[in-house]
Amino acid sequence: MDYKKTKKRxxxxxxxxxxxxxxxxxxxxxILNAFFALHYLEKLNTINESISETNxxxxxxxxxxxxxxxxxxxxxxxYTILKSKKMMELFLxxxxxxxxxxxxxxDLLAKNSPLGKQIAAIHTQYTTxxxxxxxxxxxxxxxxxxxxxxxxxxxNQLINLIxxxxxxxxxxxxxxxxxxxxxxxxAFRVIAIICIISIIIGIxxxxxxxxxxxxxxxxxxxxTHEISKGNFDHIPEIKNNDEIGDLAHSFNEMAKRLKxxxxxxxxxxxxxxxxxxxxxxxxxxxxxxxGTPIAFCLIDLDHFKIFNDHYGYSQGNKVIIAxxxxxxxxxxxxxxxxxxxxxxxxxxxxxxxALKRFKKICEFIIKSFxxxxxxxxxxxxxxxxxxxxxxxxxxxxxxxxxxxSIAVVTTKGNRFKHHVRVIEVATELKNYAKSIPKSxxxxxxxxxxxx
Numbered sequence: 012m013d014y015k016k017t018k019k020r021x022x023x024x025x026x027x028x029x030x031x032x033x034x035x036x037x038x039x040x041x042i043l044n045a046f047f048a049l050h051y052l053e054k055l056n057t058i059n060e061s062i063s064e065t066n067x068x069x070x071x072x073x074x075x076x077x078x079x080x081x082x083x084x085x086x087x088x089x090y091t092i093l094k095s096k097k098m099m100e101l102f103l104x105x106x107x108x109x110x111x112x113x114x115x116x117x118d119l120l121a122k123n124s125p126l127g128k129q130i131a132a133i134h135t136q137y138t139t140x141x142x143x144x145x146x147x148x149x150x151x152x153x154x155x156x157x158x159x160x161x162x163x164x165x166x167n168q169l170i171n172l173i174x175x176x177x178x179x180x181x182x183x184x185x186x187x188x189x190x191x192x193x194x195x196x197x198a199f200r201v202i203a204i205i206c207i208i209s210i211i212i213g214i215x216x217x218x219x220x221x222x223x224x225x226x227x228x229x230x231x232x233x234x235t236h237e238i239s240k241g242n243f244d245h246i247p248e249i250k251n252n253d254e255i256g257d258l259a260h261s262f263n264e265m266a267k268r269l270k271x272x273x274x275x276x277x278x279x280x281x282x283x284x285x286x287x288x289x290x291x292x293x294x295x296x297x298x299x300x301x302g303t304p305i306a307f308c309l310i311d312l313d314h315f316k317i318f319n320d321h322y323g324y325s326q327g328n329k330v331i332i333a334x335x336x337x338x339x340x341x342x343x344x345x346x347x348x349x350x351x352x353x354x355x356x357x358x359x360x361x362x363x364x365a366l367k368r369f370k371k372i373c374e375f376i377i378k379s380f381x382x383x384x385x386x387x388x389x390x391x392x393x394x395x396x397x398x399x400x401x402x403x404x405x406x407x408x409x410x411x412x413x414x415x416s417i418a419v420v421t422t423k424g425n426r427f428k429h430h431v432r433v434i435e436v437a438t439e440l441k442n443y444a445k446s447i448p449k450s451x452x453x454x455x456x457x458x459x460x461x462x
Contacts, residue, residue, distance in 0.1 A: 040209035041254045044202060048258050051198035052265055058187050058194075059268055065119055066184040072115050073177040076130075079109040080137075080169055081429050084162070087141045099145075106138050116176065130172050137165040199235050206232060227255050231262060238266050282328060283335035285354035291361050294351050295430040298363060304423035306369035308452070309437040310338065310376070312358035313414045313445050317400050322387070330387055330413070331358060337379050338362065345371040366421055373417050373452035380415040381450050388412060416444035417452035 083105035090098035113134065117127035144158045206228045213225055230247035246266060249259035278287040286294075298305045312334065319327035335352075338360055342350045350372075351363040364372060385393060392398055397409040418440035420433055427433050436455055444453045 036212050037209060038254075040205055040212065044205045044209065045254045045258050047201050047205065048198065048261060051194055051201075052261050054194050055191060055198075055265060055268070058191055062184055062187055066180050066187070069116065069119050069180040070177060070184075072112050072119070073173050073180070076109060076112045076116070076173050077170060078429065078431065079105050079112060080166060080173075083109065083138070083141075084166060085428070087144075087162075091144065102141070109134055120176070126172060126176055130169065130176075133165055133168050133172065137162065137169060140165060195239075199239065203232060203235070227259065231255075231259060235262075280354040280356065282331055283354045285335055285352055285360075287353065288355055291351075291353040291355065292430060292434075294353070294363055295433060299422060299427065299430055299433070304366050304421060306362075306364050306366050307420045307422075307433050307437055308362035308364065308369060308373065309418045309420075309434075309441045310334075310360040310362065311416050311418075311441050311445060313416055313448075313450075314398075314410045315358040315413060317398060317410045318387075318413050321398050321400055326387060330384070333383060333387075334358070334380065334415075335360065337383060338376060341372045341375045341379070345375060366423055369419055369421075373419065376417065377415060377450040377452060384413050411448060414448070414450040416441060416447075416450070418444050419452055419454040421454065 083102055086098050086102040086105060089095065090102055110131075113127065113131050116130065120127050140158060140162050144155070144162070210225045210228055227247070227249040230249055233247070246263050247259055249256055278289040279285065280287050295307065312330070315327065315330070318330065335354060338352050342352055342362070342364070346364055346368055350365070350368070351361075353361040353363075355361060362369075362372065388398075393412070397411050399407060399409055401407055418437045420437045420440065422433070440453055440455050444451060
C-alpha cells in the first residue's frame with residue numbers, strides 16, 4: 012500500500028510540476044536551438060574570416076603587383092631615354108614595392124605553394140635584365156632590342172604567374188561563397204524545425220511560456236525569411252535576457268556580416284544609384300583589354316562647392332541627381348546600351364563611349380546643363396550672374412553660375428598600357444578645363460607612343 016502511494020505521488024503532475032516540466036522542455040529546445048545556431052555561426056564566421064584575411068588581401072596584392080611591374084617597366088624605359096636620376100629612383104621604388112608584395116603573397120599562400128618562389132625568382136631575373144641594360148646601354152648597339160625582348164618575355168611570365176594566383180584566389184573565394192550559402196540554408200532549416208517544435212510545446216505548457224518564447228521566435232523566423240531574400244536591414248528587435256536573446260544577437264551579427272559581404276559586390280552610389288569607383292575601373296580595364304578604341308570622359312561641375320555651401324546640401328544633392336539624369340538622357344539619346352555612366356562621388360562623373368558618339372553626347376550635356384542649372388539659383392543671383400561667397404583663403408569673391416567641364420581622353424593612337432594612366436591624363440585635362448570659365452569639353456590631342 013505504501014509502495015502504491017509513493018508511486019502515485021511520484022508520477023502525479025501538479026501545476027507546478029507541469030510548469031516545471033514545460034520550462035525544462037523549453038529550456039532543452041532553446042539550448043538545442045542556440046547550439047545549432049552558434050555551431051553554424053561559427054562555420055560562417057570561420058569562412059568569412061578566411062575570405063577577409065586571405066582571399067581579399069590576395070586579390071588586392073596581385074593587382075598591386077601588376078601595377079608595380081608596369082611602373083617598373085615604365086620608369087626603366089624612361090631611364091634608358093632620359094638618364095634621369097629621378098627615373099632611376101622611381102624604378103627602384105617600384106622594385107622594392109613589388110618585393111614587399113611578394114612577401115605578402117608568400118605569407119598568404121599555402122606554405123607548400125611554389126608560386127611565391129617562382130614569382131620572386133622571375134622578378135629577380137626581370138630586374139637584373141634592366142640593370143644589365145642600364146650598365147651596358149652605351150655598348151649594346153643592336154643588342155638593345157634583344158634586351159627589350161627578354162624583358163617583355165620575363166614580364167609576361169610574371170604577369171601570367173600573378174594572374175594564376177589571382178584566378179586561384181577567385182576560384183577559392185567562389186567555393187567559400189557557395190559554402191556560405193549552403194550553410195545558411197541548412198542552418199535555417201534546422202533552426203526553423205527546432206523553433207516550430209518549441210512553439211508547439213510552449214503553447215501546450217502555458218500561455219505565459221508561449222508569449223515569452225513564440226513571439227521572439229516568430230520575429231527570428233520572419234527575419235530569416237527576409238534575409239534569405241536579400242533584405243539584410245530587417246533586424247529583429249528581441250530584448251529577451253536569455254538564450255533566445257543571445258541567439259538574436261548572434262543572428263543580428265550574422266546578418267551584418269552577410270550585409271558587409273554583399274556590399275563588397277555592390278558599388279552603386281547611394282545618391283544617384285550609378286556605379287562607383289570599382290565598377291568604373293573594371294569597365295575601363297575590360298574595354299581597354301578588348302582593344303576597341305574608346306572615349307573616356309571625366310565630368311566635373313565648376314563652383315559646385317560654393318553652390319553647395321551657399322544653398323545647402325539638399326539643393327546640392329538635387330543638382331547632383333539632376334546632372335546624373337541629364338548624362339543618362341544624353342547616353343539614351345545619342346549613345347547605345349554599350350555606353351557606360353558612373354559616379355565617382357560628389358560632383359564627379361564618368362562616361363565611357365565610342366569615338367564616333369562622344370562629341371554629340373558632350374555637346375548635348377553642356378547645352379542641357381547650362382539650361383537646367385538656372386532653375387536651382389535664386390532670381391536675384393541669376394540677375395547678378397554670380398554668387399558672393401568666401402573663397403578658401405577667406406576672402407569674399409564673386410563666383411559665376413555653375414558650369415560643367417568634360418575632359419575626354421581617347422585610346423585611339425595612344426598606347427596606354429594601364430587604365431590608371433587614362434584616368435590620370437583625364438584628371439590633368441579636367442583641371443585645365445575647369446580653369447576656363449564656361450561649360451565646355453576638351454579632347455586630349457597629344458600623341459603618345461607608350462604610357
